[in-house]
Amino acid sequence: MIRILRSRRFYHYIKDISAVGGSLILLIMLLCAIFAPIIAPQNPYDMRTLYLEDSLKPPIWMKGGEAPFLLGTDDQGRDILSTILYGCRTSFTVGFSVIIIAGMIGVTIGLLAGFYGGLLDTVTMRLADAIFSFSTTLIAMLFLAILKTRGIGPVIIAIIITDWVRYARIMRGSVLSVKEEDYISAAQAVGASDFRIMLKHILPNAIPPIMVIAAVDFGAVVMLEATLSFLGVGVPINKPSLGMMISIGKNYIYAGKWWLIVFPGAALVLMVFGINLLADWLREEINPKISKGKLVK
Amino acid sequence: MYKCIIRRLAQGVVIVLVVSFICFTIFQFFGDPVLTLAGRYATQKQQEEVRIKLGLDKPFYIQYSVFLKNALHGDFGLSYVTQTPVLGLILERLPASIELAIMAMIISLTLGITLGVLTSLNPNFLINRVIMAASLFGISLPTFLIGILFILIFAVLLGLLPPFGRGEVIKMVGNWRTGLLTLDGLQHLILPAFTLGVYQLAVLLRLTRGGMLEVLREDYIRTAWAKGLPARVVVFKHALRNALIPIVTIAGLQLGELIAFSIVTESIFQWPGAGNLLLTAVYETDHPVIVAYVMITSIIILCVNLVVDILYRFINPKIRYD
Numbered sequence A: 001m002i003r004i005l006r007s008r009r010f011y012h013y014i015k016d017i018s019a020v021g022g023s024l025i026l027l028i029m030l031l032c033a034i035f036a037p038i039i040a041p042q043n044p045y046d047m048r049t050l051y052l053e054d055s056l057k058p059p060i061w062m063k064g065g066e067a068p069f070l071l072g073t074d075d076q077g078r079d080i081l082s083t084i085l086y087g088c089r090t091s092f093t094v095g096f097s098v099i100i101i102a103g104m105i106g107v108t109i110g111l112l113a114g115f116y117g118g119l120l121d122t123v124t125m126r127l128a129d130a131i132f133s134f135s136t137t138l139i140a141m142l143f144l145a146i147l148k149t150r151g152i153g154p155v156i157i158a159i160i161i162t163d164w165v166r167y168a169r170i171m172r173g174s175v176l177s178v179k180e181e182d183y184i185s186a187a188q189a190v191g192a193s194d195f196r197i198m199l200k201h202i203l204p205n206a207i208p209p210i211m212v213i214a215a216v217d218f219g220a221v222v223m224l225e226a227t228l229s230f231l232g233v234g235v236p237i238n239k240p241s242l243g244m245m246i247s248i249g250k251n252y253i254y255a256g257k258w259w260l261i262v263f264p265g266a267a268l269v270l271m272v273f274g275i276n277l278l279a280d281w282l283r284e285e286i287n288p289k290i291s292k293g294k295l296v297k
Numbered sequence B: 001m002y003k004c005i006i007r008r009l010a011q012g013v014v015i016v017l018v019v020s021f022i023c024f025t026i027f028q029f030f031g032d033p034v035l036t037l038a039g040r041y042a043t044q045k046q047q048e049e050v051r052i053k054l055g056l057d058k059p060f061y062i063q064y065s066v067f068l069k070n071a072l073h074g075d076f077g078l079s080y081v082t083q084t085p086v087l088g089l090i091l092e093r094l095p096a097s098i099e100l101a102i103m104a105m106i107i108s109l110t111l112g113i114t115l116g117v118l119t120s121l122n123p124n125f126l127i128n129r130v131i132m133a134a135s136l137f138g139i140s141l142p143t144f145l146i147g148i149l150f151i152l153i154f155a156v157l158l159g160l161l162p163p164f165g166r167g168e169v170i171k172m173v174g175n176w177r178t179g180l181l182t183l184d185g186l187q188h189l190i191l192p193a194f195t196l197g198v199y200q201l202a203v204l205l206r207l208t209r210g211g212m213l214e215v216l217r218e219d220y221i222r223t224a225w226a227k228g229l230p231a232r233v234v235v236f237k238h239a240l241r242n243a244l245i246p247i248v249t250i251a252g253l254q255l256g257e258l259i260a261f262s263i264v265t266e267s268i269f270q271w272p273g274a275g276n277l278l279l280t281a282v283y284e285t286d287h288p289v290i291v292a293y294v295m296i297t298s299i300i301i302l303c304v305n306l307v308v309d310i311l312y313r314f315i316n317p318k319i320r321y322d
Helices: A003-006 A008-015 A017-034 A079-117 A116-135 A134-148 A152-179 A183-189 A192-229 A240-251 A259-286 B002-029 B033-038 B043-055 B060-073 B086-121 B126-138 B143-157 B182-217 B219-227 B230-252 B256-270 B274-283 B285-314
Strands: none
Touching: A003 A008, A008 A017, A008 A259, A008 B143, A017 A079, A017 A259, A079 A116, A079 A152, A079 A192, A079 A240, A079 A259, A079 B086, A079 B143, A116 A134, A116 B002, A116 B285, A134 A152, A134 A192, A134 B256, A134 B285, A152 A192, A183 A192, A192 A240, A192 A259, A192 B143, A192 B256, A240 A259, A240 B143, A259 B126, A259 B143, B002 B060, B002 B285, B033 B060, B086 B126, B086 B182, B086 B230, B086 B256, B086 B274, B086 B285, B143 B182, B143 B256, B182 B230, B182 B256, B219 B230, B230 B256, B230 B285, B256 B274, B256 B285
């Protein structure tokens, strides 16, 4: 622990306002999401606590606002703040599930493709090219459009189908860049197995770039889940999701009920912004070619 | 060079075949077209007639070859809902989508690259730091939220711009109706085009800045400054040209994203384009429309990627065809 606190990287981290700010935002939102059942004033998905006469109330500081609905209510009488807290849980669940599963699949495929080359390499990389040019968003949308079931599971699968490609590419590149190094030949000479070489000598080199990809990806996945739910092909209407909340708010936009859109939107942007701040710092920290703030001329 | 193009074309054909196979399989196993076409209350005999008429009683590979043959002739069948040829439906709406996409691309390319170059020259200036922070914010805003906020601010609160539709259009050649030539059409275009362009703008800005920062450190740039060349020449001729190489690749690869987000944008602004048609088809389970859309989109994406690949080799003489 003390070693980490004393390391140069930690020093850079603590000195960087945006990195610390980003992680603080994320940490607070993560805690709110985890403890949502405890801190939320209302369980917005428990039908017994919803009353239609509470519907479409403005935030508490406006005329017509009422306690305990701090940020107002939606058309079903759900408290906006509580729904946001529950919606964040969905965002984090989808985000973490996708980066962990897609990351593991992608890293394994990239490692094998880069190390053994040959047909495996050609086929997976052609596949990756094709998937990449069609874009994760488009394929996930079309996949869910065809699939009739709605829910968190299908959304996670739809994103993973294409998302592993990012990890596979980075991993393969990093394998190729170290494969010819002397220490790999040395390991082979002393009789280390392929498995051991990949795990102990090649994988550790690729961890930093994969961390950056994972961080950027997390933000992208959170946005994608919201987009899919907004379009009505993601999370079903009786499950919490920030995208779904905004989609409901869209129906009341001309009625001037701005709080149905602005608050969930702000929560979504804050979450992604926090991740991106952190990812940005990580990228510059790892890539020595771009030095932050240094005058380059 | 020709060898390379031919190889890429062959790869493209393989991909289209794979896509068509997936589409066809989906067509087969999700939802029963007989039930949809014959109606819920059709008798056994009526259902059988529809099945024979559609060729669904034949084995799988024959059905697939018939599907391919028809698709090659531009026949993707009839829409379940409107009972009109699907290809016509999509082609009728394609111009609106293309106009929107091209406007968004113009906005993101010009603004993105210009701002990227400007911020890379003096990374520490306050204004440039503000632009960078704004761009980080820009890539944190999902497209659908940008669209809705635009409507809320510019249409509902300020009442400056129309919130939906395409406005007045003028009939051009054949099916092509354009909204670019009327004031009303242009006003309708502003919000959707910016909605679609903002994310790409932020991405391009950050890419350009990153590329420029790396290139500006190179020795040949120092030489160029030392020779006393004017800043304009150093920045645009020596630096930007080299920084642009990765940007062209990425911009080409972003086409898939552009199409995906145009579906979102079109649905928010009720833009009468192909993306909106797709979403309607999804809600109504209109399989022929979905399949045709996927096939046409994949062909467009592959063609554009091929063109970008060729362009890339022209602007980057370091790559020679092997």
